[in-house]
Amino acid sequence: MLSLKLIIFLVLTGLAVYAFVHALSKKIRILTLGAKENRFDNPRKRLKNFIVNVLLQGKMLREFYGYIHLFIFWGFIFIALGEIPFMVEGLFPSVHVPLLGTSPYFYLIKDILSTLVFVGLIIGVIRRWIVKPKRLYRTPEAAIIVILIFLVIITEWLTSGAKVVLDANSAYNLAFIYHLFAGLYQGYSAETLSVIIEICWWTHVLIILGFLVYIPNSKHMHLLASPFNGYFATLKPAGGQVPAMDLLDEKVTEYGVxxxxxxxxxxxxxxxxxxxxxxxxxxxxxxxxGKPLNPKKLLSRELKDHLLEKGAEMTKLGLKSTAHLTDEDFRKIAKEDRECAEILQKHLIGDIFTRDELWSCTTCSACQTLCPVSNEHVNKIIDMRRYEVMNENNYAPELQLAFRNVESKYNPWGVSWSERAGWAKDLDIPVMKTAENPEYLFWVGCAGSFDNRAKKVSVATAKILKAAGVNFAILGREEKCCGDFARRAGNEYLFQFMAKENVGILNNYGVKKIITTCPHCFNTLKNEYPELGGNYEVIHHTQFINQLIGEGKLKLNKDVRLPEQRIVYHDSCYLGRYQQEYDAPRALFNKIPGVQLVEMDRNHDKSFCCGAGGSRMWMEENLGDRINNLRVEQALSKDPQAIGANCPYCITMLEDGVKDKAKPERNVHVVDPAELIAKMI
Ligand code: SF4
Ligand code: SF4
Incomplete structure (x- = not known):
């Protein structure tokens, strides 16, 4: 016959499991509202990512607190495993679950990890509520979860400590914390201990069941969702994650999101x-x-809260989409439930997410590179920009000008396309049309062709290529904007138009290998053109020059003495985070005698954007501080004579920042390593 204790336990557990499954299934139904996307391919690679980033918390370990999180994660797994013998023995004292309930080593490991979780929580509490970093919210939800975890651990220790005194279980022999707590009960009678065990056990059970119900109904849903997110994380290269839109699909009535x-x-x-x-x-x-965009708020508040409210209404009404609903439909819904109709009519941009937020993003990808749960922020921004640009025709007038320039002159600067090879005048550089089987195409890019500062890098690179005897040519007037800025600005029409034009020309010449000085062109040619039929081996000029020096094809003149200078190096987003190339530019600077290369505080994949990416180069920056000025201030704090860069956009932005922030007498300049190397040949 079932004991009363067992009946109460089963009823409470049944209710909690029901509430858990109910809440979880609601969330899953909401997720199924999303558009289709295949993230089930390549299970082996996904499993590897899962092991590295979920089980081993690889991305977390970049910070000291990540190690604490790792202990909490594994501590939790062991605490959860320990719940099995804890519950079973509470209900059936004479039954010991094999291994989990009988192995002293299991309890030893669990004790160690529980202690680390406990200490980690204390550090977390101090950090969140006393140190108060801006990045952590101090919400009641955050406090509730901490209290619950503390209570779970303490009630388990209190129960097990009493059990050690009452009935020495050999499995607890190595459980030092249990023995420590047992010390609290010395001299207690068996009856008292039994009562304590019952009270603590039930308290523990109620907290665990409360936890079960609370998780899927709170922000701590991430505990359940993030392991799946780790498994389904994108497998595409960082620079190739913006999917091409099918612009010929007549069934599509709305572009973007x-x-x-x-x-x-x-x-x-x-x-x-x-x-x-x-x-x-x-x-x-x-x-x-100081701009209104906050990627954490975007995901964890704006989009999630809206998803929950709209998703709940849509699933209630059995709707898969609201795109087809007419005003009449909304009127009918409003008659029944006004609030529901209002929620269904909300648009992402304007109602949930402001246009200022949307256009503040530089697509630098710092957010998603550093996100420990593999969230992907940048595509969401681009998808919403696509909606604004392609459906609503709603974007900054400066962008309109840049789009028009690309449409008519094939470059955002608006200089005549016939001037594209003007920088190469007198340099005797072969042009594809007349060159004989060039091995490499030097893709100059719009900046390298039209921007006076960037032209100097083009000239330096061309001189180096010639000095090394590289068989190369340029496209000259046939080169067109690669389309990078148009795509990041949400103008997929323009991007695809330019990309297809370029792919046609490149394929016509049978181009296989491309050298470029622009990381934006690099990324687009390498990672985005393949979807449109262009497959090329693309190399950044800093990588290629290193290669030439390494192979002995480029000899540096040791007699040339450049002035001693301290250069602080700036990683561009599109060469760094997008291509994971951090070494080549540094290696080049380090090859130059007299250069002392120093690092910014924010370097490598934590580098700080210059402010030009994501089409921001072509927009006014009216909100908050200027991003380029902040970056220059970071650079100047290292007391450099020069700022090293590898991207024409960065060079422009940093030079503007230097004009604003550096005293002229400091004479700080911005330099690409190719410019210094060119002086040494
Ligand atoms: S891509 Fe860069 S600018 Fe955009 S939200 Fe992420 S971190 Fe911010
Ligand atoms: S880094 Fe990722 S998990 Fe952390 S707040 Fe941002 S989106 Fe959320």
Whole structure:
């Protein structure tokens, strides 16, 4: 016959499990509103990512607190495993679950990890509520989870300590914490201990069941969602994650994402996976410079809250989309439930997310590179920009000018396309049309062709290529804007138009290998053209020059003495985070006698954007501080004579920042390593 204790336990557990499954299934139904996306390919690679980034918390370990999180994660797994013998023995004292309930080593490991969790929580509490870093929210939800975890651990220790005194279980022999707590009960009678065990056991059970119900109904849903997010994380290269749109599909009535349900299910899963750690906002140049965009708020508040409210209404009404609903439909819904109709009519941009937020993003990718749960922020921004540009025709007038320039002159500067090879005048550089089987194409890019400062890098690179005897040519007038800025600005029409034009020309010449000085062109040619039929081996000029020196094809003149200078190096987003190339430019600077290369505080994949990416180069910066000025201030704090860079956009932005922030007498300049190398040949 079932004991009363067992009946109460089963009833409570049944209710908690029901509430858990109910809440979880609601969330899953909401996720299924998202558009289709195949994230089930390549299970082996996904499993590897899962092991590295979920089980081993690889991305977390970049910070000291990540190690604490790792202990908490594994501590939790062992605490959860320990619940099995704890519950079973509480109900059936004579039954010991094999291994978990009988192995002293299991309890030893669990004790060690529980202690680390306990200490980690204390550090977490001090950090969040006493140190108060801006990136962590101090919400009641955050406090509740900490209290619950403390209570889970303490009630288990109190129960097990009493059990050690009452009935020495050999499995507890190595459980030092249990023995420590047992010390509290010395001299207690068996009856008293039994009562204590019952009270603590039930308290523990109620907390665990409360936990079960609380998790899927709170922000701590990320505990359940983020492991899946880790498994389904993108496998594409960092620079190739913006999918090409099918612009010929006549069934498509809305481009981009203007409604939450138009995001893919994985993009929606990101919202549930955000653990609100704040790493993204801490490294977001838009947020740091005082603009309204905050990538953490975007996912964990704006998009998630809207997803929950709209998703709940849509699933209630059995709607898969709200795109087809007419005013009449909304009137009918409003008659029944006005609030529901209002929620269904909300648009992402304007109602949930402001246009200022949307256009503040530089697509620097710091947020998603550093996000420990593999959230993907940048595509969401680009999807929403696509909606604004392609459906609503709603974007900054400066962008309109840049778009028009590309349409008519094939470059955003608006200089006549016939001037494209003007920088190469008198340099005797072969042009594809007349060159004989060039091995390499030097893709100059719009900046390298039209911007006076960037032209100097083009000239330096061409001189180096010639000195090394590289068989190369340029496209000259046939080269057109690669389309990078148009794509990041959401103008997929323009991007695809330019890309297809370029791919046609490149394929016509049978181009296989491309050298470029612009990381934006590099990324587009290498990672985005393949989807449109252009497959090339693309190399950044800093990589190529290193290669030439390494192979002995480029000899540096040791007699040339450049002035001694301290150069602080700036990693560009599109060569660094997008291509993971951090070494080549540094290696070049280090080859130059007299150069002392120093690092910024924010370097490598934590580098701080110059402010030009994501089409921001072509927009006014009216909100907050200027991002380029902040970056220059960071550079100047290292007391350099020069700032080293590898991207024409960065060079422009940093030079502007130097004009604003550096005293003229300091004579700080911005330099690409190719410019110094060219002086040594
Ligand atoms: S891509 Fe860069 S600017 Fe945009 S939200 Fe992420 S960190 Fe901020
Ligand atoms: S999006 Fe990622 S990095 Fe940003 S707060 Fe959420 S979990 Fe942290």
């Amino acid at each position: 203007g409604r939450i349900e138009n995001f893919t299910w994985k993009q929606l899963l990101d919202c549930f996976s955000c653990g609100e750690c704040g790493r993204c906002m801490d490294n977001c140049p838009a947020n740091i410079s």
